[in-house]
Amino acid sequence: xxxxxxxxxxxxxxxxxxxxxxxxxxxxxxxDLEEARTWARRLDLEKDAEELFALLxxxxxxxxxxxxxxxAWASRFAVRLLxxxxxxxxYDGEQHRVEMYEYPIRRIRGFAFRGHVRSFDNxxxxxxxxxxxxxxxxxxHLDEYHTIVRYATRPVKIxxxxxxxxxxxxxxxxxxxxxxxxxxxxxxxxxxxxRRFLRDMAREVIYPNLKALVEAGAEFLxxxxxxxxxxxxEVPDFVQATIDSVGDLKGRITFGxxxxxxxxxxxxxxxxxxxxxxxEMHFEYANRDSRDLGVSPEVRVxxxxxxxxxxxxxxxxxxxxLDVHTNFVEPVELIRDRILYALxxxxxxxxxxxxxxxxxxxRTWEVSFAKLRNMVEAVEQVKARLGx
Amino acid sequence: MDVFVSLNGMYSRGEALIQATRDFDRNRISLxxxxxxxxxxxxxxxxxxxxxxxxxxxxxxxxxxxxxxxHLTGADPGPLxxxxxxxxxxxxxxxxxxxTWGRLDEWAARYFRFGxxxxxxxPYTFTRMATGLSLEDATALLRDVVAxxxxxxxxxxxxxxxxxxxxxxxxxxxxxxxxxxTLREVAPDARFVLTFYFGDAAPLLSVAWDLPVDAVGVDxxxxxxxxxxxxxxxxxxxxxxxTTNSLLETPEVVQEALNLARSKRPxxxxxxxxxxxxxxxxxxxxxxxxxxxxxxxxx
Numbered sequence: 001x002x003x004x005x006x007x008x009x010x011x012x013x014x015x016x017x018x019x020x021x022x023x024x025x026x027x028x029x030x031x032d033l034e035e036a037r038t039w040a041r042r043l044d045l046e047k048d049a050e051e052l053f054a055l056l057x058x059x060x061x062x063x064x065x066x067x068x069x070x071x072a073w074a075s076r077f078a079v080r081l082l083x084x085x086x087x088x089x090x091y092d093g094e095q096h097r098v099e100m101y102e103y104p105i106r107r108i109r110g111f112a113f114r115g116h117v118r119s120f121d122n123x124x125x126x127x128x129x130x131x132x133x134x135x136x137x138x139x140x141h142l143d144e145y146h147t148i149v150r151y152a153t154r155p156v157k158i159x160x161x162x163x164x165x166x167x168x169x170x171x172x173x174x175x176x177x178x179x180x181x182x183x184x185x186x187x188x189x190x191x192x193x194x195r196r197f198l199r200d201m202a203r204e205v206i207y208p209n210l211k212a213l214v215e216a217g218a219e220f221l222x223x224x225x226x227x228x229x230x231x232x233x234e235v236p237d238f239v240q241a242t243i244d245s246v247g248d249l250k251g252r253i254t255f256g257x258x259x260x261x262x263x264x265x266x267x268x269x270x271x272x273x274x275x276x277x278x279x280e281m282h283f284e285y286a287n288r289d290s291r292d293l294g295v296s297p298e299v300r301v302x303x304x305x306x307x308x309x310x311x312x313x314x315x316x317x318x319x320x321x322l323d324v325h326t327n328f329v330e331p332v333e334l335i336r337d338r339i340l341y342a343l344x345x346x347x348x349x350x351x352x353x354x355x356x357x358x359x360x361x362x363r364t365w366e367v368s369f370a371k372l373r374n375m376v377e378a379v380e381q382v383k384a385r386l387g388x
Numbered sequence: 389m390d391v392f393v394s395l396n397g398m399y400s401r402g403e404a405l406i407q408a409t410r411d412f413d414r415n416r417i418s419l420x421x422x423x424x425x426x427x428x429x430x431x432x433x434x435x436x437x438x439x440x441x442x443x444x445x446x447x448x449x450x451x452x453x454x455x456x457x458x459h460l461t462g463a464d465p466g467p468l469x470x471x472x473x474x475x476x477x478x479x480x481x482x483x484x485x486x487x488t489w490g491r492l493d494e495w496a497a498r499y500f501r502f503g504x505x506x507x508x509x510x511p512y513t514f515t516r517m518a519t520g521l522s523l524e525d526a527t528a529l530l531r532d533v534v535a536x537x538x539x540x541x542x543x544x545x546x547x548x549x550x551x552x553x554x555x556x557x558x559x560x561x562x563x564x565x566x567x568x569x570t571l572r573e574v575a576p577d578a579r580f581v582l583t584f585y586f587g588d589a590a591p592l593l594s595v596a597w598d599l600p601v602d603a604v605g606v607d608x609x610x611x612x613x614x615x616x617x618x619x620x621x622x623x624x625x626x627x628x629x630x631t632t633n634s635l636l637e638t639p640e641v642v643q644e645a646l647n648l649a650r651s652k653r654p655x656x657x658x659x660x661x662x663x664x665x666x667x668x669x670x671x672x673x674x675x676x677x678x679x680x681x682x683x684x685x686x687x
Contacts, residue, residue: 119477
């Protein structure tokens with residue numbers, strides 16, 4: 001699968017309205033049906049999708065089986081969108097999932113949802129507590145993987161939320177039981193409890209999931225850890241949890257890791273312990289970069305510091321070149337210059353994979369497609385320049 | 389020794405209010421309906437606190453610890469910034485060179501609906517959550533707010549100071565002395581608490597006790613009570629329930645810290661959350677507050 005300047009996406013895409021509404025038991029309107037037809041046309045799926053159109057005509061009251069069918073269709077559309085954009089490795093943009101926390105937590109034994117907590121402003125998320133030792137009764141990304149490989153004509157990558165992020169975003173009502181508060185012994189026990197929670201999540205939840213996917217034939221798995229730097233003094237624990245999560249699968253397939261919107265310097269030097277465990281280390285860069293053309297440090301302000309952190313490591317650098325928080329469609333020349341600048345620092349196209357900063361779920365398919373098309377075109381221009 | 393209970397900073401919104409704020413943002417309900425949802429939640433919070441001497445409106449309509457000051461001054465809320473080591477974010481306030489002051493009475497009526505205990509950013513934390521705001525400017529702003537609230541029944545002020553303790557910044561803390569003295573001038577009889585959270589307060593206490601405050605608040609998920617010294621005549625605000633975790637405390641879990649705190653003979657104890665309660669769903673926050681009342685009443 002490996003090739004220089006390999007292109008892939010990072011996880012989520014927006015979900016089609018017809019998929020969202022149907023699963024929420026809301027009636028579909030003409031516009032929703034037209035959306036399905038339009039994208040089927042654009043993705044050359046019109047003929048195959050007659051079955052979908054017929055199903056959507058029902059408009060409401062979809063059965064559980066029909067909803068499953070609609071998710072599969074959304075997955076097929078999303079995979080085709082990424083293939084049509086020209087990516088080397090594809091996924092379905094989380095069409096099977098609610099999002100990256102609630103979806104796995106609902107499928108892991110040992111958690112109970114406690115209610116909504118505020119993230120910022122009037123944004124909230126549903127937060128769960130671990131109430132017994134967590135375990136996986138059935139790997140929760142296998143159905144998704146099987147659906148995607150059925151339709152994909154290109155190699156597939158499956159992202160999975162990592163142990164550290166799941167732990168950090170959850171309450172602990174199990175490991176912390178009977179831990180005194182406000183005493184030296186209590187403070188020590190709190191740290192121990194956290195490590196036990198993390199170890200169990202890595203070994204009993206993430207590892208079995210990764211193993212099941214590897215055994216099913218997955219060749220590229222991405223561990224998402226947006227919370228990795230939340231507690232700087234726990235970075236070594238996060239690294240150990242990743243090692244435990246991959247376990248004896250190390251070296252059998254390609255493992256990527258995605259971390260975003262963080263102070264990456266906090267990860268060093270501990271991150272280097274993941275060399276040989278994780279192949280691609282993907283961070284976000286474009287979000288903090290200028291939109292000016294050029295390959296100088298003054299222009300490529302979003303890249304210099306982070307690339308220098310990774311320069312002397314053995315990681316393949318997952319290079320975020322698309323800002324996922326704006327509808328601005330990065331011109332080919334801008335993306336090209338971002339890649340060329342990374343090449344100047346890293347000196348090796350084999351050490352670069354090219355991707356958006358993060359998942360594109362907050363952008364429309366129209367914008368996502370335009371951004372990804374330009375990204376692929378920029379990579380082609382760089383390859384041509386390098387004679388690859 | 390008097391033992392009180394209190395909220396700590398921003399409290400959790402109830403599920404109905406959460407839904408109302410979401411609906412309002414999506415134009416599904418009117419401003420009047422949103423305000424009615426707030427009123428219902430304020431009423432529930434008032435009932436929860438009952439006749440406790442230290443009562444707060446829970447800052448339910450504050451988006452973060454400094455955002456209301458944007459409405460008072462015309463400061464511009466900036467991009468999202470992580471709120472310490474939590475999965476919560478605030479917006480840094482960018483203060484323009486010339487600050488325009490709004491009407492304090494209208495502002496205070498909106499952001500301090502009722503209560504006897506007011507929570508405000510400490511001047512240092514205020515400057516750390518803003519750009520273009522000097523310690524002197526922050527103090528001047530807070531002085532006017534405190535002066536406005538005292539005649540309206542607020543007798544206890546908790547100045548929230550997570551930054552100094554998180555950074556272990558004794559110098560910044562020492563520099564608060566003139567600022568707190570300025571605030572004292574407009575509230576000579578009020579009770580001042582400097583509340584630390586998200587860090588171990590013990591190394592900073594010798595500096596904190598040199599400040600004109602009646603009590604210091606400590607986060608017991610980071611601080612060992614045994615390491616605290618309490619000078620005669622000063623109080624302690626004990627963050628003795630963990631507001632970052634939903635596990636409900638039991639008397640056994642808090643007993644040792646409570647006994648230790650009493651043995652320091654503070655003039656008064658305020659039992660509270662380790663940090664803001666809004667990190668918890670409302671039901672859990674309410675249960676933790678009731679537990680505080682229970683242990684306060686158990687003597």
